[in-house]
């Protein structure tokens with residue numbers, strides 16, 4: 001059984017003061033196996049963030065269902081949804097979403113504190129992760145005192161510290177320069193190699209080339225996927241680029 | 256950049272204010288409230304009651320005006336610094352976009368002009384309307400025999416305009432300096448950085464204790480009511496400054512200690528609220544200090560005036576120890592006249608009472624000579640009468656005969672002996688030279704004369720009238736051209752009879768008294784209504800001020816919660832994304848209770864407890880000597896205000912919650 005399974009997901013936004021409707025997702029079907037590293041690619045406005053938000057339980061689907069370990073997410077009670085999010089999912093956002101009033105250490109510990117984890121347990125988990133991510137020198141600083149790349153690594157640490165079933169990352173390299181992006185993707189790849197499942201949304205072919213599988217999304221549905229197989233990152237990146245070129249020229253009429 | 260005219264800048268300024276609605280609406284509202292508060296306080300200076308009731312009132316009210324002025328300065332600077340900090344990014348952008356600093360200064364100038372004119376005008380109008388309405392309401396509710404009018408005078412309006420123009424000018428200078436000396440890149444990042452801990456917070460903490468201790472010390476050691484008036488302002492000022500410093504340094508100290516304790520800090524509610532408060536520690540502390548100071552003002556204003564009102568009967572009895580009181584003022588040229596009057600009148604009143612079928616139940620008659628001077632070593636040195644009340648010791652010299660008659664004692668005195676009472680008990684020598692005589696003193700309690708309590712007073716009971724005569728002869732020798740106060744006499748008596756009979760009796764005696772020379776007759780019953788209406792006037796002012804400061808408290812609490820709500824909103828959204836649930840938001844707002852609710856109330860209560868001695872002294876100016884009344888209304892007001900503030904706190908924290916959730 002797949003760790004994550006998305007079936008016939010549909011999302012229609014209705015504007016608050018008018019009857020105008022936007023169909024962000026029409027029918028999305030795919031699944032993610034445990035230990036996978038999947039990228040979702042698509043142009044801006046293609047529904048990537050919407051998809052991720054529904055998987056994150058931050059937003060509700062219009063129809064269709066998301067299953068985690070075979071359990072439908074829509075059946076989670078309102079009261080338990082936050083706890084579920086805290087303990088099962090890890091998030092990495094494009095704009096970091098770190099809190100300026102917390103030190104780096106406290107930012108990373110935040111989900112554990114919210115879960116009322118004993119302090120000894122928190123500290124025991126913290127050190128290996130920050131060392132692994134190369135930010136142990138900065139844990140007493142504040143977010144505004146470190147670089148963008150470091151911030152994103154802090155966000156990754158915050159996602160990892162709850163030992164989530166899956167990490168959901170929305171354009172994690174979107175606000176980073178190429179060097180920091182490279183560094184972050186290597187980190188994510190390393191984490192994945194240790195067994196962590198990752199689902200990432202991106203429009204960067206370079207970033208996507210670090211994953212094992214790439215899904216292409218357009219006009220609200222998945223229309224293509226490619227596996228890396230035994231290819232190197234560079235080879236895979238070429239294939240991703242090719243796919244994108246072919247697919248976008250095929251879809252030109254829609255633009 | 257040619258063609259950039261004032262119109263362009265003013266349009267830009269207006270647009271800026273509009274687009275920063277969430278910042279400017281609370282800012283304008285609280286500025287308007289404080290302007291209204293100042294204006295109303297200042298306008299009370301022109302109030303007839305304040306001007307005429309007691310010579311202490313105008314002084315106390317002008318102190319009040321100064322206190323509110325200082326408070327206004329601190330308050331507006333604080334809210335302004337908060338608003339401008341939030342706008343650093345936006346204004347930094349102007350620099351990046353190529354606007355010159357003088358252009359930015361011009362935009363800020365227009366913004367300041369618009370906001371200050373708008374808030375001063377609205378504040379004045381609100382003050383005029385509120386003052387009138389509220390006086391109407393209070394007149395209706397209290398039903399005093401005579402209404403208290405709300406007077407609109409031009410001076411208070413002028414003061415208000417000038418003061419607040421000056422304050423807003425300072426904010427403008429501050430804001431411009433913020434941008435002139437900063438580089439745009441820093442500004443762009445400005446908002447996200449936490450407040451830096453003020454340097455030397457230990458020194459600030461010690462300073463705060465020094466200021467508070469000094470202020471409290473003045474109150475604890477105040478010797479008499481006259482110095483209470485003059486020192487009250489200094490004490491208030493010291494305590495206000497001390498409060499700000501205490502909250503700033505103390506709250507950082509406590510928060511940091513809490514943060515260091517991992518078992519306390521790493522729990523959801525504390526984690527969120529402690530880090531949030533540390534992040535804006537100064538802002539937080541100043542807000543709390545504001546609430547604390549206003550709370551103290553409410554408590555003092557209400558509890559004192561309530562005491563005066565509740566204590567009316569007591570003060571009436573202090574002022575008029577008997578139902579009937581006759582005072583005679585002797586002519587120094589004809590000393591024998593008053594002696595004659597004194598004897599005749601006592602007999603006359605006995606007769607009058609009998610005529611009406613009533614009986615005299617109690618009568619006291621006392622002749623006394625007033626003297627003024629100073630106690631130096633073992634000598635009482637005369638000064639010219641009325642030569643400045645503050646420096647002088649006021650003395651009453653009483654013949655033994657009258658003292659014995661009054662107290663029912665049977666004391667005998669040798670020619671060089673006297674009974675002696677000293678109001679502050681500091682004169683402990685066993686002898687006193689006065690005029691050309693030396694007396695051996697026997698101390699007595701003051702159980703006879705209505706003590707004013709205002710100045711240092713001595714009472715000397717001498718063997719007979721001849722001692723008073725020779726004493727005055729010495730005074731005349733020393734000050735041949737000085738004013739001379741003749742012998743005075745008080746006759747006080749109670750009678751039997753119903754209230755009506757007593758009233759008719761008092762009316763009759765009063766009519767007769769008009770024909771007695773240099774005399775004043777006062778009936779307690781006839782004075783009662785008058786007395787209650789003046790003391791009701793105090794209560795009126797007290798409730799008015801209490802309400803005014805409560806409104807101030809409401810607005811500041813509201814401002815604090817709303818501004819912090821908008822500040823925290825983004826944070827809570829991020830935390831919700833990583834798994835913060837609504838209940839925990841509730842928890843974290845709950846754990847603020849100790850800070851937001853308890854801290855200001857507790858510190859305010861400590862302030863007023865320390866203010867107790869100085870306020871007691873001030874109350875004696877209004878005839879209140881019974882500590883119990885004062886203590887009870889004090890406790891009552893503290894509890895009542897805590898309850899009101901609790902409601903305010905609950906409502907505003909709901910507002911906060913609805914913003915962040």
Ligand SMILES: Nc1ncnc2c1ncn2[C@@H]1O[C@H](COP(=O)(O)OP(=O)(O)O)[C@@H](O)[C@H]1O
Nearest residue numbers: 013022023024043044045046047048049050051
């Ligand atoms: N809250 C919303 N209300 C209405 N429409 C929305 C909302 N969020 C996104 N959309 C629309 O849904 C579509 C998909 O958006 P999004 O998922 O953010 O795309 P992506 O992340 O791929 O750029 C877009 O057309 C966008 O305008």
Ligand SMILES: [Mg+2]
Nearest residue numbers: 048049050171
């Ligand atoms: Mg997106």
